[in-house]
Amino acid sequence: MVEVTLWGSLAALADNQKQVEVEARTIRELFRNLGARYPGLKPMMENDVAVSVNGVIYRDQWSKELPQDAEIFLMRRLAGG
């Protein structure tokens, strides 16, 4: 079980839940289980989100393992110049 903060505008897509507990060992599982619970988040998680795990931001590495005590933020994927 990991605790995830839904950040920025994402909470609005998840019944305004800012903190949720999810059973997940990897980013892929996190997305799968979050999507099942909050279908509104699903399209977002295809391409438009990034995950911060203990301060390091992951955009694509869905196999990244999530330490169970990790601090995890789900945020909008960033644009760059």
Added chain:
Amino acid sequence: MSFDAKFHDRDFKSVGTRPLRPDGVDKVTGRARYGADYNLPGQLVGCILRSPHAHARIVRIDASRALALKGVKAVVTAEDLPDLTDGDASLYAVLDNCMAREKAFYDGHAVAAVAAIDARVARAALKLIDVEYEVLPHVVDVDAAAAPDAPLLHDDVFTGGIDPAPETPSNVANRSEFGHGDVEAGFAQADVIVERSYKTEQTHQGYIEPHACVASVNPDGTAEMWVCTQGHFVFRQTCADLLGMDVSKLRVTSSEIGGGFGGKTHVWAEPVALALSRKAGRPVKLVMSRDEVFRASGPTSATSIDVRIGARKDGTITAAEATLRYSCGPYPDMWAELGAMTSFACYGLENVKTVGFEVLVNRPKTAAYRAPSAPMAAFAVESAVDELAHKIGMDPVEFRIKNAAQEGSRSSYGPVYGPIGIGPTLEASRTHPHMSAPLGPNQGRGMACGFWFNFGGQTCCDLNVAADGTVALAVGTVDVGGARASLSLVAAEELGIPYEDVKAAVADTASLGYNDMTDGSRGTFSSSMAAISAARNAIAVMRERAAIMWDIPVEDVGWEDGQAIALGDKHGNRPPLTIKEIAAEAGKTGGPIAGHSELVADGAGVSFATHICDVEVDPETGATRVLRYTVIQDAGKAVHPAYVEGQFQGGAAQGIGWALNEEYVYGDDGRLQNPGFLDYRIPVCSDLPMIDTQILEIPNPNHPYGIRGVGETSIVPPLAAIANAVSNAVGVRMTHIPMSPPRILAALEGQG
């Protein structure tokens, strides 16, 4: 093969030196080919017809007169780019931006395009396309657009991120919020509070090369495109999606790119060129004019930002709050959200809250511009921070050092920081000679900090060892500013061979796996990681080949300084096998030698900079001259320091232009008044001083060499650094960017 991306300290031989770039001679002799420098046999010239109205319903388009003109081969409208986006709102926005469908949303919005035998005929044909518009009320100002009575761009956009969901449509597309702690409780503890509102005008990336492409679609569904882009793989995907093509049948080659700064991360004319080629059955070359570049591509957001910061007399910030309204152009996006994330990222704060509002306006679709959204937020926050320091009587550097985020601080956008460089850049500014240099009358010094995320992403590269032991490195990230030199250095370093023996090139989309764009300061960070991985894979192959040549187990073969060595005592005193010797035998030991890699380069690590600036203001005219400028930034590890300095200097120069003169000026009719380099005033050579740089190297723990992205952060501090310098020079606090002479003079007279 798993790749260990962790940083390991080492003594570098190649990395950190300043060799000549591999594409240098091509670029000084005029041989380098940019977007418009390519031609195909039988090619037509494409031109785009653009809306003269800021907001209008397209009632009818009649191209029959244009099609009747001799030499015209095709006309396309939105009908030729049907909606294949399948509910993907952001892709639909790209489609609608490339070719207006029901409404033209801004002056310059494409409504039709023509392909003809030459530019003269194409331009004449544009005048023969009859478009009937129903002109609608428009709004271009970000605050006016957010007002409840503003003309609506869309009647189906309701502000997101608000509970309960609103029932009336609005130009405010979304609300986002970040922060932690209790800001009101924090303000209650403050001895001094600064509260101000700021505005920044819309600017353009201002790359010197206009968008250009040559598209060639064959009747069998295969296609090629030559284009100036920051990401040819992304362009391929987007164009294939929009045109319903098989992705791998569209081969995209990135030309040399004449500047991008985020503006060439988005498609504009490329899908149109493909549609024209598909319809005409011939290659089509489409090159934007400068006027089109300004009217229809790339600008950043105009913003309106309220900031409130409180501190105790001892200099501790107790609470900080910002409300940010960013213009998005006609389509919902996340520019304010980015601004809200970056606002207070330099500081370790107990109580912080930022709220972003995305605002739709009748201006071109906002595009990424170097550290997108961060410079405006930094302008507002760093101006307020400076004012607060003055109010409590503390040196602005000391005040910032006292409040700077550190390893373990919770960032204002959420996560807890690892090792970061804000403190060291501030410490370096404190002792920099610039800080203590004398100032004359009407002169002032300002400083400011800046933050940007940086990111990595999908990356792929190939490293091929030729028969003579030289190495060709094929990368998939477009080289926007010297990356081929840096990546050659990294490959040479890892292989243990001289830089001169490596030549890096950017491969086309048919020759390499998918690569994300060169954006987010990721080019050198990500592709160097891929190059290291590919080199390690090639070394593994070469160790196997050496084992065959020596007829010993591969476990007994090591790799050192570009040669295979036999490990241990049992193989006698064999002289090492050099890469040249191994390569020469490749055909007899198993075939060509190559190292491949595909990876997701994550862990780019955040980036910080501190800038110091001296200005002189003419109190009678409001003219500001930048006298001295210093950039201090953390690079993790500077691979090719000359090009790292170049990034620092270039970002600072763009920031100086933004701070002082650059802005989109709209008339009451909603039309852009200054779509050219005459009146959109980017800095010229005589406007600037030398720009001093100081590179700090705090290794990124998530890169084998400790490399961080360096491309973007340098544009973040200048707006505030210059505003603070102006304030110190003549005593007026400037809250509106650009600080053009009329604005400064008005402020001086106003206080007067």
Added chain:
Amino acid sequence: MSAIAVSTTINGDDVEYLCHAEEMLLDVLRNRLGLTGAKEGCGTGDCGACSVLLDGRLVCSCLVLGAEAEGANIETVEGMAVGDRLHPLQTKFIEHAALQCGVCTPGLLIAAKALLAQNPDPTEEEIRFGLAGNLCRCTGYDKVVRAVEDAAREMRKG
């Protein structure tokens, strides 16, 4: 509408071309003669990327009619190097990392050559004003100015 026949010298070679009356020299060089070193950055004389020498004078080729070049002597970036020997400005631009994207570089090199022909020992300020007609968006001009200073030094040594 008939085309105009023009005879010129370009980079020392006799060149003849046909152009339309309203066609700019830049378009002639790029589209008719394959000399794509000069770039179009603005088409209005504001960026200098299309700089060439016309009878020894620095001009924006986007603001010269192709027809005006009758009998003229034109020098472009393609003619700066002599054989395989780069011009000192070209060498110094590479050495000083005075280019990033490089699209403004051909124009800057031509403008710098014109400047040094008039003033072999310019001050930093003279270089900055001499190159003010050439926009560069990548470098902030710092390394460009240093490269020109260094090239001037070398050229004075002869």
Added chain:
Amino acid sequence: MQYERPNSMQDATSLLADAGGKAFVLAGGTDLLVRMRGDAFEADLVVDIKSIDGLKEIRESAEGFRIGAAVSCAELGRHDALRGAWPGVVEAANLIGSAQVQSRCTMTGNLCNASPAADSVPALVAAGARAVIAGPDGTRTIPVEEVPVAPGKTSLGKAEIIEAILLDNRPPRSGDAYLRFIPRTEMDIAVVSAGVNVTLDEEGAVASARVALGAVAPTVVLVDAAAEAIVGTRLDDAALDRLAEACTAACRPIDDKRGTVAFRQKVSGVLARRAARIAYERAGGK
């Protein structure tokens, strides 16, 4: 479009007289060719005057200087005698555009483009320059301030061409100066500008003066009140204050993308004051 490059002024004016559609004179082309790129612009005939005898010459005589219409501004800057006599005019002409533009642009073209912000025109007006106009019926000479009548419009007839600008020789103790305000250091159009021309008496007081302002009205403004404010003075602060006030009062500017009414009003006085000081010093005043 037809391109012609006549060798004589007579041929040139005939071409213009016979032209059926829209005809334009081309010298440096730095304004005309920019306009030609615009979608709305159409030309049937362009007459290039650079091959006409004498038009690329600066002739010096007992009366003064005759500057051919096709003389580039860069050449003006290289003419020592002209620069010595009329430094303000030459520096104004040399402020137009970049080195690239300088190689091509001409003062006559700057005048005929009829922009209120033209850099050389306030200096020429202050200098009392005259324009020699050739036409089918011979030549006539008029003060330069009578050439532009509105933004983009001149008083020239259909087949008329300015062939030269005349600048008189200077009496002793004379000086002129031109200053403009631009947001950058180069490459901009003047937001406001001022040209001042003075001749001093033997005691060093201003005997006569002309003050002209650019970019503050539809055409360049000759401000008599500003000149009167400094005549008889040695440019003491009070005189300069009156000069600046007169300039500010003479402005009829607009708000546009380059500046505001308030800015132009204020800065016209600032520039006139600074230009007057330079002109005065050049005239030998102390």
